[in-house]
Amino acid sequence: MPRHTATRRPFLAKAGALALTTALTLALGPLAQAAEPAPPSPRDTPAAALPEIVRGTGHAIHPEGFAWDPTRNAFLIGSLRYGTISVVGADGTPRALVDDPSLVATGGIRVDPARNRLLATYGDVYAGPDALLSVGSTPETRGRYAGLAIFDLTTGALEKRVDLGRAAGLHLANDLVLDPAGNAYVTDSFTGEIFKVTPSGTASTFADDPRLDAGQDSSGLPNVGVNGIVYDPAGFLITVRYDTGQLFRIPLRHPGRVTEVRMDRRIPGTDGMALGKDGTLYAATNTIRSTGVDALFKLRSDDGWRSARVVSEQASPEAAPTTMALTPSGDYVLSSNVDVLFQSGGTQTRDGFVLRRY
Numbered sequence: 001m002p003r004h005t006a007t008r009r010p011f012l013a014k015a016g017a018l019a020l021t022t023a024l025t026l027a028l029g030p031l032a033q034a035a036e037p038a039p040p041s042p043r044d045t046p047a048a049a050l051p052e053i054v055r056g057t058g059h060a061i062h063p064e065g066f067a068w069d070p071t072r073n074a075f076l077i078g079s080l081r082y083g084t085i086s087v088v089g090a091d092g093t094p095r096a097l098v099d100d101p102s103l104v105a106t107g108g109i110r111v112d113p114a115r116n117r118l119l120a121t122y123g124d125v126y127a128g129p130d131a132l133l134s135v136g137s138t139p140e141t142r143g144r145y146a147g148l149a150i151f152d153l154t155t156g157a158l159e160k161r162v163d164l165g166r167a168a169g170l171h172l173a174n175d176l177v178l179d180p181a182g183n184a185y186v187t188d189s190f191t192g193e194i195f196k197v198t199p200s201g202t203a204s205t206f207a208d209d210p211r212l213d214a215g216q217d218s219s220g221l222p223n224v225g226v227n228g229i230v231y232d233p234a235g236f237l238i239t240v241r242y243d244t245g246q247l248f249r250i251p252l253r254h255p256g257r258v259t260e261v262r263m264d265r266r267i268p269g270t271d272g273m274a275l276g277k278d279g280t281l282y283a284a285t286n287t288i289r290s291t292g293v294d295a296l297f298k299l300r301s302d303d304g305w306r307s308a309r310v311v312s313e314q315a316s317p318e319a320a321p322t323t324m325a326l327t328p329s330g331d332y333v334l335s336s337n338v339d340v341l342f343q344s345g346g347t348q349t350r351d352g353f354v355l356r357r358y
Helices: 022-028 338-343
Strands: 053-056 066-069 074-077 084-088 094-099 105-112 117-123 146-152 158-163 173-178 184-188 193-197 203-208 226-232 236-241 247-251 270-275 281-285 295-300 307-315 321-327 330-335 353-357
Touching: 066 105, 066 321, 074 105, 084 105, 094 117, 105 173, 117 173, 146 173, 146 184, 184 226, 193 226, 226 270, 226 281, 236 270, 281 321, 281 330, 295 321
Parallel strands: 173 226, 270 321
Antiparallel strands: 053 353, 066 074, 074 084, 084 094, 105 117, 117 146, 146 158, 173 184, 184 193, 193 203, 226 236, 236 247, 270 281, 281 295, 295 307, 321 330, 330 353
């Protein structure tokens, strides 16, 4: 478990009356004096009150992943810089729900209301030998510490931390998705593997196809390969390679039968994805480490995602959109200047973030 003593969580709101459980209060540590706690009541931010643009506050929080939490009618956002998970309502103020120093950085987030769980990928992101993206990063853990954390959705208490970085080499636990049984599927962008984690926390390799592995660039830095991932109710996963924009279809019952989705055009730089109830696949693309564009794409398929076509493309007013969340009041895309953090190796940061409805 990584340890560090850096000053943590300066982005959070000033203290209000603490009303969280004792366990969460202890987990907050330094936050207990500087953070407004996540409200215990699940109905503090009605969905209908969400504006078109939520302008988030906070110092250098840099969330890469976020999700809609129907139990709170609010967003949950992670943090590449601090490894936190915070509740964000219409006012854009992050309120700490999870503040566990051992996570280092949090990436993809999924809410499992049926089991009262919150799941998030975590790790120490490797962006070069001298890069320090997270305040808790260490030379020993950078690029080798990766996994899936499972929390109590109501309190934010850690229930289990599942190590997915045991094998040799560099790892990046990036995005995840859940199936109806509660199994989580986690993409490792540096190895091309997709891990399966059962509700009890047992991990195994679900898919390991060479077409999902992006290899390394000329400097030896791992390319970001398999990234965003969604579950289709027909019984398969759809995942994307960030570097090339290729989509892949993976049947749950036969994960060895990975097939590339035939597309009218590839969309490199695809980061997070979401699958709407009408079958539309939403894809946020960016130029953090690709030749793509900062945009939101919508794709459709008429044959169960054996082939697909782009039906719309909309440029993002903000730089580096990373993922999206589908809510009762619209579909929101997250942008938090992650490009600045990555391209500077952590020496430069930006405050705040934007959640924009499309």
